[in-house]
Amino acid sequence: MTSEASAVTRREQLSDFLRNRRARLTPGDVGMAAVGRRRTPGLRREEVAVLAGVGVSWYTWLEQGRDITVSADVLDAISRVLRLSEPERAHLYLLAGHNRPQAAGSREAAVSQQLRNLLDAWTPRPAVLRDRYWNLLAVNDAARTVFGFGDTDHNCLIAFFTNARYRGMHVQWTTVAPAVVAAFRADAAHAPDDPELTRVIEDLSAISPEFTELWARHDVGVPAQAVKAVHHPEAGDLLFDTTTLTVADHPDWHLVLYNPQPGTGTGDRLDRLVRARFATPA
Incomplete structure (x- = not known):
């Protein structure tokens, strides 16, 4: 597989992953009031974008698997909104083309x-x-x-x-x-x-x-x-x-x-x- 084909596959997996994790949450899970009927379960794209502090169009492009640049700070914000676990957060980083992040609190974690x-x-x-x-x-x-x-x-x-x-x-x-x-x-x-x-x-x-x-x-x-x-x-x-x-x-x-x-x-x-x-x- 060429590097370009690999990047396309990765963006497609990123798209599926974000949609799946968004569908797990309700407005109540993130402290928002549910307004109107929802045709599909989970948060709406615009709700994730607002909570993460990014533009709705930009987040839509990200979830659609478009070839855009995303920073680690934005990935962390999306991780918090979607309530991702540490393994899920690391997976998000890799799908977005970043190195695996340092686990939150890992420096302070006690050796078992x-x-x-x-x-x-x-x-x-x-x-x-x-x-x-x-x-x-x-x-x-x-x-x-x-x-x-x-x-x-x-x-x-x-x-x-x-x-x-x-x-x-x-x-x-x-x-x-x-x-x-x-x-x-x-x-x-x-x-x-x-x-x-x-x-x-x-x-x-x-x-x-x-x-x-x-x-x-x-x-x-x-x-x-x-x-x-x-x-x-x-x-x-x-x-x-x-x-x-x-x-x-x-x-x-x-x-x-x-x-x-x-x-x-x-x-x-x-x-x-x-x-x-x-x-x-x-």
Whole structure:
């Protein structure tokens, strides 16, 4: 399918989706008085337009699947009027040709106990949960022990450049750093106007000339899987296969799992390290 044909299909699906969601609501659902008989169920187009603060003709064109430009603010307004759930709001964004939006309140959302249990169950292997900004939402004890995350480490990109212990354990840090920054740039491209992403970039640029130089290269890269090599001061060389999984009900959260690379002795050294660190005193 050509890009033009794909765009036409997407606009047709957008048209069907808006009409379907409009038909679910009554004037009373949105605090309006019902006036006159209605030939079809649901809100009228002009009612949605008024409540969303957009022109009636413009909203009609949108619902008809015409090729018009729509902003994220307008999509959010329509989402509120149509009482869309977060998955429905994300679907509306995608049909309108936008990147998936940040879920409302996602930065403040608490990490569920089920996710924390999963991270703990991965021990003695390291595991971390991060968001789209690479903020650390949860870290298991093995990751703290193996990678040297401290209580003041709240963002894994910033820790990579500023935490001396975390940075010092990375084998060939100068070789790895460009790929790390390139992966972050790829993530940042999904929300170029997000103030939190801008803050991370500005804060790190202010304290790390190395990051500033790498960021200026505009390199982009998103490895689906990678090998993480560290030299731990107690356990020696540790090699991990890294897999990043997206959390289904929080698409901007990513679970990063580190598995000892077979044939390297990492598993045995890791077991001894974590067991010694968390052994219960007799």
